[in-house]
Amino acid sequence: MAPVRTARTPLPTCVVFAAGEYYHEPIDVPPGTFVVAADGGYNHARELGVRVDAVVGDFDSVHSARSTIGAETVALPPQKDDPDLLSALKIGWAHGGRAFHIYGGLGGRVDHTISNIQQLAFIAAHGGIAFLHGAGQIVTAICDAALTFPAHPVHGTQYISVFAHSDEARGVDERGLAYELHDATMTNLQVNGLSNEFVDGLGAEVRVRRGLLTVVFDAAAPLPTLVGAPAAAETLGAPSAHVSAALADRG
Secondary structure, eight states: OOOOOOOOOOEEEEEEOOSSSOOSSOOOOOOOOOOOOOOOOHHHHTTTTOSSSSSEEEEOOSOGGGGGOSSSEEOOOOSSOOOHHHHHHHHHTTTTOOOEEEEEESSSOOOHHHHHHHHHHHHHTTTEEEEETTTTTTEEEESSOEEEEEOOOOOOOEEEEEOOSSEEEEEEEESSSOOOEEEEEETTOOOOOOEEEBOTTTOOEEEESEEEEEEEEEETSSEEESSSSSSOOSOOOOOOOOOOOSSOOOO
């Protein structure tokens, strides 16, 4: 069994700029944070005046020549297994990031949004955590762990929804919310965690003892702390630079 991280010390943070929708919402880049741009996400970072440490992708959407970027660049072919965002996450992980804040990863093409949510689960399964920010909501995922939200004022309604990402998620608890759940089993074919609510002045927790959960919550709520996750993997692997041999190209 993998060792479990029980301390609540903050995980090393990485901020990722993706090429999707930006919603004129505040973007937080703490000093000293490693910043990665996934291809066209570099254009957004530049417009916002954010200095990036690395840019990865096939550079088909970047509005600057690689030689003028002034950061580490990782050029990948257009046809490859990993989407650019996953390559960015792998690079951020290699530079020590374990908590990822992703901007530009929601909205636009639905298939891209689904892919990005799958990547949240990928990070969670390796002992880290990632947050997709956009449109007044935040999406994250946890694996065999808990999210704890501090008590905070709730004006109006602040929603939080929980879904099974794995086939089964066992031992699911939702505590300190308007509707509590105790030791439940959720499946990815059943919707029974939609539209719960934070309670004014009350801390909350979402826990899964075995399995993967996707959690969507109101951006007005404070960011939660990841508790009890397995120790983080040393690597996520290198960004892919080829297409799987199982894929036939008719081009």
